[in-house]
Amino acid sequence: MPDPARSITLTVNGTMVRVQPGTTVAAAILIAGGYTRTSVSGEPRAPLCGMGICFECRASIGGKLHQRSCQILCTQGMDVRTP
């Protein structure tokens, strides 16, 4: 059961998102209603494998570009950006 008292807040492209501990950044991006990255030809991309292999979930996390968001758990105050 979600426990509001234990929830974490982070920002995705400046928008505040509230998630439960253990939520991946990829899930937080989807909750925020966005996609993870833009292909070279300008198409939106979203996680495909969910296990760190396909690299489609890359996003900027804490200022570091191209992080695999499906492999990283949300932390309090995290700043996530997608192109």
Add this chain to the structure above:
Amino acid sequence: MSETWDVVVLGAGIVGAACARACSLRGLRTAVVESGAIGGGATAAGMGHIVVMDDSEPQLALTRYSQQLWMALSDRLPPQAEFESCGTLWVAADEEEMQEVRRKQRVYASLGVATEILDSRALREAEPHLRPEMAGALLVSSDAVLYPPCAAAWLLEEAIHFGAKLYAPRTVVSASAGHVRLDGGTELTAEHIVVACGADSVRLIPELPLRKRKGHLVITDRYPGLVRHQLVELGYLKSAHSLTTDSVAFNAQPRRTGQILIGSSRQYGAEHTAVDHAILKAMLARAQLYLPALGACSAIRVWTGFRAATPDKLPLIGPWPADETLFLATGHEGLGITTSLGTGRLVADALSGAATEIPLEPYLPVRGPIEHSSSTHPAAGGLHA
């Protein structure tokens, strides 16, 4: 049944494509033979750095001539050739290397190549991610980068537009005495056979003074703005690209996509295409020494290629004495992308009996010893392209 041509160019790498274009433009009836993909050999493996280099006077003359030809063509290149006038920064690590920066500036000025000396502070502004202790750099603004296989394909398209015929994918079985035999039995007759097969030219002419010199390149994910100019270390005094042993040098290039190409390595006697992890590790360590931020970047691909190296680091351009119908355009080592256009013009001028715009003598396949610039880099010599 034999088809007759003025010129048959063997090899459609960037040098062969440039030769075919220049010959067709000159009105010579030209055919081109390629066994694989257009620009699929050393052309595709190279960095695509259009650079003026001063290892020797003839190298300076040919790279400057070629760089000017690229500049003149740059407006017409298609977008996929990704031509960018980003300039080169020759990075000096210490005061000793700054003396070399000043020497280099004088040499370039003698050919009318404008350069600018950056001190440590100016270099930090130009390239904020370089290690801050660097002493300075020489900025050569007229240098550029491009994507070689697409540039080669465009040069060949132009050649075909001007009347050249492409035989591909076809393998050359033999080429001598004005006759080129292809697999499948096609026979071409030519007044001149231009051998532009890079390091593979020895397959047709085993006596050529060519050795394969293996190189590694790495390309990163997209990090726009991390690198702004083509960056090359001037540190050959310490980490010289020796003529005999394996070596690495720092060389980084910004691509239009925001990706960064990282080089470079040089190895003789390594004929397999596999990645050599010890060399790769040394190359990346060298790169990180100059650009510490690379440590946090993701590399997405590593590959190798083979330069066609000559003993004096100058290409072989001119008739092959043992067979008057053979004309060489090979041995461009790490500078083939830059010098392809100059080579094409020299070949077309020589074959059509016109005067060449720079002397051909230094590049003739049979030649005397040449003088290398005094405090010479055995090294920096064509880390690129």
